[in-house]
Amino acid sequence: MSTSAKYPLIGIAGTLATGKDTVADHLASDFGYTHVSLGDIVREVAMKERGSIERPVLYEVAHQHRHSNGAGAFALLALEKPHPLVITGVRSLGEAKTIKEAGGLLLFIDAPIEIRYERMKSRARDAETELTLEGFRENEQKEWYAGPHDADFNLRDIKEMSDIVIDNALELQPFIKEVYTRLELT
Secondary structure: OOOOOOOOEEEEEEOOOOOHHHHHHHHHHHHOOEEEEHHHHHHHHHHHHHOOOOHHHHHHHHHHHHHHHOOOHHHHHHOOOOOOEEEEEEOEHHHHHHHHHOOOEEEEEEOOHHHHHHHHHHHOOHHHHHOOHHHHHHHHHHHHOOOOOOOOEOHHHHHHHOOEEEEOOOOHHHHHHHHHHHOOOO
């Protein structure tokens, strides 16, 4: 494991089931990054406040906290963790801007929706597995662009402001190699 990281702070955003946490886990094991998932933070808050981590509840909890505590509130919590740091689950412009303002690099991962739908089904997380492809597409639209406020879900504009955009239609090892090459970690 290498402990020197070219980028001491990386934010990873992207569409559903593209491998964001997988990349972060590899960065943690291969380069000593601390991995913080904003999704995990939201799930923890949702479970505490609502007793559920179903996607509609997560949307509501994230929306409420970003609007009442600041658009980058979840990212600010993550930034308190040891560096080098990789933060996944960036969903609002406020979170992306917070990471960039802290000197971070922003990586966006995407893939064709049919591939991501099959990945989501295979990971068997909560009631997502019961979704049809159309339901999956509808859920994604809620995160793609929910409004102009920095606290709103806005993957569309996060993708535009990202330093690196990668299409993950690959198998795992070629995908990780592509990420490492683009991050200049090879």
